[in-house]
Amino acid sequence: MVAHESVDDVLETVAAVAPDVRDGLPGRRLTEAGVENPSGETVTAADVHADELFFEALGAIDGVVEYASEERESVVDVGDGAPGDGNVAVAIDPLDGSSNLASNNAMGTVVGVAEDSLPAAGEALVAAAYVLYGPITTMTVAREGTVTTYVLDGGEMRAVEEDVTLPEEPVVYGFGGRVPDWPDAFREYAREVETELKLRYGGAMVGDVNQVLSYGGIFAYPALESAPNGKLRLQFEGAPIAKIVEAAGGASSDGEQSLLAVEPTELHQRVPVHVGNGAYVDRLEAALAD
Numbered sequence: 001m002v003a004h005e006s007v008d009d010v011l012e013t014v015a016a017v018a019p020d021v022r023d024g025l026p027g028r029r030l031t032e033a034g035v036e037n038p039s040g041e042t043v044t045a046a047d048v049h050a051d052e053l054f055f056e057a058l059g060a061i062d063g064v065v066e067y068a069s070e071e072r073e074s075v076v077d078v079g080d081g082a083p084g085d086g087n088v089a090v091a092i093d094p095l096d097g098s099s100n101l102a103s104n105n106a107m108g109t110v111v112g113v114a115e116d117s118l119p120a121a122g123e124a125l126v127a128a129a130y131v132l133y134g135p136i137t138t139m140t141v142a143r144e145g146t147v148t149t150y151v152l153d154g155g156e157m158r159a160v161e162e163d164v165t166l167p168e169e170p171v172v173y174g175f176g177g178r179v180p181d182w183p184d185a186f187r188e189y190a191r192e193v194e195t196e197l198k199l200r201y202g203g204a205m206v207g208d209v210n211q212v213l214s215y216g217g218i219f220a221y222p223a224l225e226s227a228p229n230g231k232l233r234l235q236f237e238g239a240p241i242a243k244i245v246e247a248a249g250g251a252s253s254d255g256e257q258s259l260l261a262v263e264p265t266e267l268h269q270r271v272p273v274h275v276g277n278g279a280y281v282d283r284l285e286a287a288l289a290d
């Protein structure tokens with residue numbers, strides 16, 4: 001098998017499983033799983049269910065040899081051999097923004113496909129995608145330098161927008177964390193941005209990034225005084241989202257460099273995430289460097 005066939009299989013499988021994840025949400029509303037994930041966060045029954053569905057389906061693909069999830073402590077070997085030579089590793093945030101289930105707001109799934117063992121840097125990703133469980137279930141895929149958005153119809157991928165690019169005139173911003181917890185330099189930057197753009201923050205990274213991809217602007221979950229690496233995880237959130245935003249003509253940063261260049265040292269490490277139009281990311285980096 002060659003790598004692109006494994007990548008096709010992974011993307012088609014994520015698309016096929018996503019409707020089942022969605023169908024499983026109503027019955028798991030307001031149900032905690034009673035455990036913490038490796039990041040020390042409360043896990044909902046919906047997080048566990050999504051992880052199980054993706055693990056079963058993705059782990060069964062011939063060319064997938066490693067599976068790592070935000071909900072699992074370590075990488076699981078699910079095939080013979082190592083990533084490379086047609087084999088791939090899959091890193092997944094099975095349900096992003098799952099605290100939005102209680103309030104019935106948008107959530108997502110984020111997936112990165114690498115030809116390297118996990119944890120792998122964003123530069124090693126051969127494809128990245130997110131599913132958005134909004135009024136419509138869509139899937140946005142970055143592959144071979146271009147981004148395509150699909151509507152998922154009964155698990156089938158129907159392309160609705162090819163060569164997705166960030167609009168040149170930015171319109172929206174969304175920043176996570178509490179204002180008093182933001183470092184001074186970020187707070188000053190945010191004060192400027194809020195005079196220029198409209199606030200769009202829904203509390204699920206996938207939904208908030210999709211606003212930026214649709215209207216242009218910037219999304220950030222920055223470093224916090226109480227958490228210098230922010231909240232989001234490099235492997236499961238920052239790197240795949242950066243791959244998609246950069247392939248769509250935007251930029252990403254951990255505050256100093258592209259998120260794709262950040263070398264992971266731990267599977268669940270966190271990283272400050274800033275993604276959006278290049279001009280806003282450049283200004284952010286300049287503001288943090290002062």
Ligand SMILES: O=P(O)(O)OC[C@H]1O[C@](O)(COP(=O)(O)O)[C@@H](O)[C@@H]1O
Nearest residue numbers: 095096097098099176177203204205
């Ligand atoms: O509740 P906050 O602090 O705004 O955090 C929201 C962020 O946390 C997340 O929900 C974390 O992702 P998970 O739901 O996958 O843990 C992001 O989707 C979102 O950007």
Ligand SMILES: [Mg+2]
Nearest residue numbers: 093096097237
């Ligand atoms: Mg998440």
Ligand SMILES: [Mg+2]
Nearest residue numbers: 070093095096
């Ligand atoms: Mg999650």
